[in-house]
Amino acid sequence: MPALFAPYRRVFTVPGSATFCGFGALARLPMSMLGLGVVLLVSARTGSYAVAGTVSAAYVLAAAVVAPLLSRLIDRRGQRRVLQAAVLVNAAAMLALVGCMLSGGVPASTPVPQLLAALGGASFPPVGSAVRARWIRLLGQSPRLQTAFALEAMLDEAVFVVGPVAVTAAATLATPALAVVFAVVIGLVGTWLFADQRATDPGPVPQVAGAPKPAMNWRVMAPLVVASGALGALFGSAEVSVVALAAQTGHASAAGATLAFWSAGSGVAAAWLAAWLGAHPPRRRASRRFLAGSAVLTATLVALPFVPNLVVLGAVFLLAGLAISPTLVASMGLVSESVPTARVTEGMGWTSTGMCAGVAAGAAVAGPVLDAHGGHAGFWVALAAGVLCTVLAALIVHASRAQAARPGPAGPAAEATVGLVHDAAVAH
DSSP, rough: OHHHHHHHHHTTSSSSHHHHHHHHHHGGGGGTTTTHHHHHHHHHHOOOHHHHHHHHHHHHHHHHHHHHHHHHHHHHHHHEEEEHHHHHHHHHHHHHHHHHHHHOOOOTTTTHHHHHHHHHHHHHOHHHHHHHHHHHHTTTHHHHHHHHHHHHHHHHHHHHHHHHHHHHHHHHHHHHHHHHHHHHHHHHHHHHHHHHHHHGOOOOOOOOTTTTOOOHHHHHHHHHHHHHHHHHHHHHHHHHHHHHHHHHHGGGHHHHHHHHHHHHHHHHHHHHHHEEEEEEEOSSSSHHHHHHHHHHHHHTTGGGGGGOHHHHHHHHHHHHHHHHHHHHHHHHHHHHHHHHGGGGHHHHHHHHHHHHHHHHHHHHHHHHHHHHHHHHTHHHHHHHHHHHHHHHHHHHHHHHHHHSSSSSTTSSHHHHHHHHHHHHHHHO
């Protein structure tokens, strides 16, 4: 046990790291609460899941589209100002949505709830990207950075296990409206406290008059964003397929428990990965680790269309979950290796946008397939998404290899130099 926790202790030796990490996890909790809370609230007040779906979709899509823009603004203006302003707008929009629904509900033709939800989603603070940007600022490209990424992956899994349970319990024990307010308060408090940790704030990137903005490495980032979308499509289509298969087999209530094996496997992998990386720094570049993780994850999905029951499906999900965290950690490492320091938060935001868009697309594509061919057929969509992700990961390996061989500002050495210049400017 001491050996297991030693890497975490080494990561948290950085002053202030435990505080911002804890507040960052609290601030991210509404990610898994608000979407479900909105569905519970709107469906309860209007009696229509169709209206609830449009309101929830407006929230998710707006968040996906605007996240890179907010992340870019953070790089330019600093985390504290942008995050605190964004969370205030988010809280106001979501509370206005609650007030709108409590006023008696609205007909399906009224766009006010959708507009308020879109404003709430667009202003949702990208705390996950900001947390990882702080780790990059504090740890540079040291081996401890990968441990920190694995730790954050484990916290992400915890957020998506605890959040839905908390908001559902609040809606059941109190009311759906209070459940949404509960999520809003958690986000407001968590984000405000996180942003107020000034000692670890990377601060805005110093701008030199007349100097061009550092170029985003789209040769790597473009396929990575699409690959993140493919991963999201994998998750979205698989989740819808589980719900459909559970209903088809007469065990609809078991869908949630079956899906929990995803998070369970990924959380275990993240905990092990954090400990392993702390003692054994990765020898391969992040691009190769991303390819390996994508390939292993896709390989575990081959059995999904043929599982005979939910018990076997849960076992396959547990096995597949073990490959999720290593793949996501490698993608974050790839961003930190490939993106200029001045735009690292934006780079994280782009991958998050790809993931969110992919989840929506995967569910949308799997739906008609499930209607036409039954519960098992949707898993073919997930498998196809995994294959696409693996192909794109191979392209990223090629692009990263070409970048490393090419001298100039795009190479890893120059990126390290940019980081040192940034550190010196912030220290000054």
